[in-house]
Structures are given as C-alpha cells and as structure tokens.
Amino acid sequence: MKKLRIGGFLSVVVTLVFVYALVKWGIPAVSREVTTLPFPLPVPGALMFIYMVLTVIALFLFVTFSDEGLDDFLRPVKKFLRGGYGKIPRAAVLVAVPALIGWQFYEITVPKVEVPASLRIQHPSSNFPKSFEAKQNLVANPTDAQIDAFIEQAKANEVQFIPQVQEDVENWSDEMDPDHVLEFFPVEPVKQLLAQLESGTVEKETAKAALMEKNLFEGRALYAMNCRPCHGDSVAGDGPMADGFKLRPIDFTDNGTIETIVEGYTFWRVTNGGPGLPTEATPWDSAMPEWKLSLTEEERWKIILAEYDLAQKTPRIPESH
Numbered sequence: 001m002k003k004l005r006i007g008g009f010l011s012v013v014v015t016l017v018f019v020y021a022l023v024k025w026g027i028p029a030v031s032r033e034v035t036t037l038p039f040p041l042p043v044p045g046a047l048m049f050i051y052m053v054l055t056v057i058a059l060f061l062f063v064t065f066s067d068e069g070l071d072d073f074l075r076p077v078k079k080f081l082r083g084g085y086g087k088i089p090r091a092a093v094l095v096a097v098p099a100l101i102g103w104q105f106y107e108i109t110v111p112k113v114e115v116p117a118s119l120r121i122q123h124p125s126s127n128f129p130k131s132f133e134a135k136q137n138l139v140a141n142p143t144d145a146q147i148d149a150f151i152e153q154a155k156a157n158e159v160q161f162i163p164q165v166q167e168d169v170e171n172w173s174d175e176m177d178p179d180h181v182l183e184f185f186p187v188e189p190v191k192q193l194l195a196q197l198e199s200g201t202v203e204k205e206t207a208k209a210a211l212m213e214k215n216l217f218e219g220r221a222l223y224a225m226n227c228r229p230c231h232g233d234s235v236a237g238d239g240p241m242a243d244g245f246k247l248r249p250i251d252f253t254d255n256g257t258i259e260t261i262v263e264g265y266t267f268w269r270v271t272n273g274g275p276g277l278p279t280e281a282t283p284w285d286s287a288m289p290e291w292k293l294s295l296t297e298e299e300r301w302k303i304i305l306a307e308y309d310l311a312q313k314t315p316r317i318p319e320s321h
C-alpha cells in the first residue's frame with residue numbers, strides 16, 4: 001500500500017492550523033468536561049501567542065534539521081514563485097501578501113478616536129464638608145448621661161431597644177422567660193453587669209461595656225437589614241445583589257477602604273450615598289442609597305460601629321488628633 005505523504009510545506013501549514021485549533025477550541029472543550037461548568041474556559045490571548053511561537057520555533061528546527069527537509073519545504077514555494085502553479089495565482093498572492101501586511105500595519109499605527117482613560121478616585125472629597133472630619137461616632141463613646149440612663153433601664157429591667165429589633169427581643173423574652181431581658185446577650189460584659197445588678201453595686205465601666213454590646217448588636221441588625229444585600233454577610237462586598245452593579249459595593253475587609261478613612265468620612269458616605277458623590281467619583285456611579293432618607297443619625301452611627309467591628313478594622317484617626 002502506498003503511504004500517503006504530504007510535502008514538507010503542507011505539513012507545516014497543517015501543523016500550525018492543528019495547534020491553533022487545539023488551543024482555541026480543544027482546551028476550552030476539555031476544560032468544560034473537567035470543570036463541569038456550563039461554559040468553556042477560554043484560553044488567554046497571551047497563552048495562545050506563546051503556544052504559536054513555540055510551534056513555529058519547533059517547526060523551524062524540524063524543517064531546517066537537514067538539507068533534504070529544507071528542500072522538501074522549499075520545493076513547492078520555489079515552484080510557486082517560478083510560476084509552476086500558474087501566473088495568475090502567483091500575481092494574486094504577490095499583491096495580496098504585501099497589501100495585507102501593509103493594511104495591518106496601517107491599522108496598528110493609525111491614531112484612533114478613543115474615550116480618554118479616566119481614573120476613578122476611591123474616596124472623592126471635593127464636596128466633603130470639613131466639619132465632618134472630626135466627627136466622632138456618637139455611640140462608640142457613650143456619655144455619662146447615656147450610661148446612667150442605661151443603668152436605670154437595666155435596674156428597672158426595661159432596656160430600650162431600637163424599634164427594628166424590639167419585636168424580636170420581645171418574642172425571645174416570651175419564649176425564654178428570662179429573669180432579665182439583658183440575658184439576650186450572653187457575652188462577658190453583660191454577664192458582669194447582670195451579676196453587679198444582683199449584688200446592688202453597678203460599676204460605670206461595666207455598664208459602658210454592656211451598653212457597647214447592645215449598640216453593636218443593634219448596629220449588626222441594622223446592617224443585616226439595610227446593607228447586607230450589597231455589602232454581604234462577610235462585609236466583603238459580596239452580597240446577593242452585588243454582582244448586579246458595575247461599580248461593585250465596596251469590600252470593607254480590604255485595607256484600602258474604610259480603614260483608610262476617618263469615621264466622619266464614612267458617616268458622610270453612608271449619609272449621602274451615591275447621589276452625594278462629586279464628579280471625580282465617576283465614570284461609574286455608585287448605587288449606594290442615600291441613607292439619611294431612611295435611617296436616623298444614631299442608626300447610621302450604630303451601623304458604622306458594627307461595620308468596622310465586623311470587618312475587624314479601625315477608622316483612620318483625624319490629623320488634628
């Protein structure tokens with residue numbers, strides 16, 4: 001049986017096409033089988049370039065390995081140039097190849113009209129009111145009056161909660177029938193406060209720590225109700241709605257976000273949301289709602305307290321301090 005033999009030139013062309021097809025469609029098809037994803041994983045352009053360059057180098061070595069190989073490769077090329085395949089095809093190719101290369105070169109070098117790249121400023125501040133800079137979190141440092149009021153409420157077993165969680169706490173109380181509503185928080189500072197209430201002498205420091213726990217709880221609850229859909233349970237900007245926005249809700253656990261800004265700035269961002277941002281925050285607009293429309297100042301501060309706590313970050317200290 002006569003072996004089917006294709007010439008050196010044709011086998012080079014076939015190999016190039018085969019490798020290209022393998023990388024372009026073969027690898028994505030296999031990746032789809034391996035990953036069982038509903039879509040193939042495309043091969044990056046840079047990788048394609050590397051594969052093709054390696055293939056060309058390998059073919060070059062292969063063809064030039066021996067004089068016979070080179071002759072074999074060049075035979076059809078020479079024949080073509082001498083007009084062995086007809087004069088018209090030769091003329092067509094000799095015009096088309098330089099024209100194609102010239103056109104490609106023109107495409108690459110001709111200046112194009114493009115939207116100028118504009119960098120987005122993560123923390124735009126041109127319209128940030130200076131007076132906000134030194135703002136302290138209202139609920140992070142309870143005043144003596146607030147602590148005293150809390151002690152009174154605790155003594156009377158009538159601790160006030162924000163309306164958003166009141167019902168849950170009441171339901172829990174009905175079910176568990178606790179001696180004191182603060183048993184709702186089984187954490188050390190609250191346990192200490194309950195023990196001190198029992199013994200009759202309440203220390204201010206203990207009451208303050210317990211009040212902070214309550215504020216944090218309320219802040220976390222408000223966060224879950226308002227911010228979680230975008231900023232996520234993990235506070236990493238991966239809530240169920242996050243993928244829907246071109247400008248992703250921010251990841252609070254990232255070092256470049258709420259850790260680098262003073263608390264007054266965080267408060268300003270939460271208060272005014274996307275609509276409050278100046279033009280340098282574009283080209284993508286933030287979908288953050290304007291929280292001053294639906295949350296009181298105290299609620300916003302409670303959320304910010306919880307937000308930093310959940311992200312395990314501390315706000316930047318204002319320069320003047």
Ligand code: HEC
Nearest residue numbers: 226227230247248249250257258266269270286287288303
């Ligand atoms: C509709 C989705 C959405 C909701 C709901 C939402 N955010 Fe945002 N948030 C965003 C987007 C989008 C940004 C802008 C991200 C950026 O600037 O890179 C943002 C930015 C922020 C920033 C600015 C951070 C920084 O580093 O400058 C803070 C703080 C913030 N959000 C807090 C909150 C709080 C608190 C809540 C709940 C009261 C909330 N967000 C609810 C989408 C949302």
